[in-house]
Amino acid sequence: MSFVRFMAPKLLGAAITLLIALSLAFFLARAAGDPARNILGEFATEEQVLAKQIELGLDKPLPVQFVNYLGQLGSFDLGKSLRYSRPNWELIVGRFPSSIQLTVVAMLIATIVGLPLGVLAALKEGRIWDRVSVFVALFGQSIPLFWLGLMFILLFAVAWGWLPAGQSGTWQHLVLPAVTLSVLPMARIARLARSSLSEVLEETYITSARARGLRERTVVITHALRNAALPVVTIMGLQAGTLLSGAVTVEFVFAWPGLGTLATQAVQFRDFSLVQAIVIVGAVSFVLINLTVDLLYGIIDPRIREQGS
């Protein structure tokens, strides 16, 4: 019961966020000029454009279009791609597994490296691990991903020939894009884990835990880390959401057949219907990941769990 009370406001919030995202997707797709004209090109006649507008329902007033759009979404219809003449949903489903695969592997690398690095840095403040972690955090947050991706290709694919330069298929294809994509979340996770943990280590309940004669390992793992987890879980959720809803640059550099590449192509072909659908799928994944984070909050911290009641 308390669980329902805890999650109900979050679900409501998620629904509102989603509605706003859907509206933005709708209006932005129409803000970049007349879609019908964009599709047909500048040499189309007025009659052709009008015919296209009627075909796409663009001749109706904007509010009517919007209501139609929402109604369509309500029946889980994402529309049809203008370029491929296939349902957007099919195109997206075809690409989604690749995106998920890339996101999951990148987040795993980021967590496996970033988290221990941040924790070590907090435990050994001012020492060598601390320096290493600060360097990784700075490097990861400031380096442009397309450049890093190109450097990886130059070294590992072109110069040494250890790994394929692009496309997908085997696990070797996954290595370079996943590593490239993991750099930013790794930096964020390391930095946040460090600051959050070093803050928690100053708390009285940590001194108190030591005074109780608990082993240092218990103090760090069950007392400090769990208390430091909330901000880290938040950033992991945000990063995973961002990656999943389209790692455009990295997918493009490595010709990875994910949502990001599909989105790039859709924009190039002025396929506003497909762009809209991809934005919607991205928004939905983002909201779902954030709901999961909210759920984790409740599991980690009993105080948050009770806020609903």
Next chain:
Amino acid sequence: MEPLLSVRSLRVEATSSVGTIVAVDKFDLDIYPGDVLGLIGESGSGKTTAVRSLLGLTERNVRITDGSIYFQGEQVLGGGRNDLSRLRGRHVGMVFQNASSSLNPLLRINTQMRQVLKANRSDQTASDRATRIEEVISRMGFQDPGRVLRSYPHQLSGGMRQRAAIAIAIVSEPELVIADESTSALDVTTQAEVMALVRELATDMGHSLIYVTHDLLLAAEVCTRMAVMYGGEVVELGPTSEVVSSPHHPYTLGLLRSVPMWAKKAPLVGIDGTPPRVTPGFQGCRFASRCPHAVRECSVVDVEWTQTRSDHGSRCIQPEGAPLYSGG
């Protein structure tokens, strides 16, 4: 009787960007089984640093630079050893000032008690531990001890939290309990209840208690002996009745005169000035600059400890000799 805990010439220094200060110096203390000692001092007098040092729980910039500590006759600090962490939990339990910050917010009281037993009493089985936890929690004066065990700290009131913190501190039967300003954050009624509980538990079980506080009145009610700290040093130590009725050190007298109950008909008097910043080269009595009876010598020579009775002494060059009660 052999002391439970002996501290000899403990010195603790704190280093910061503005330099080094001596937080605790020449700290000598003997705690006997069954002792209830009040460690009195204003904030900054070094009392908290002193007791935390006994467990090696100082902050990062604070170091023990000298001294030795013996527990049950065995040396745990000094002579190249530092086994202070061995005392934690098993031999010395600590109750902190504010239970809302000293209890882990994410763990149930039961879990926190069980962890202490697991860490310190490996001889016990799981059911021994459960029995011991029930036993301790049922003595804390809770209406529903079972509910307290199942609760997270934020689900309890301030007084209940502090009682839970006491239960956690004593669950593994330490010989010594240190209560560091443990009731200061509570309202007066709750304070009295919790204080009575601490004292009862300590004396009932034959444990010793160090009660750290700035509240002279409260300490006098509870403690059999009192140690008064000033500027990182113990300036007076004796039985409570002695210290209250015939203080040897002008600082103790100053403290007594600032308590309405003891000032009696005499006007309430505060102590002028502020405590000194004690740097490593500090010379003379630390109270000299604020002392109404100070003579020139006071700020030049290092004042030795004078034992005026077998159980009462002070760090003043004219103990009992100064006209403490006249003038001023």
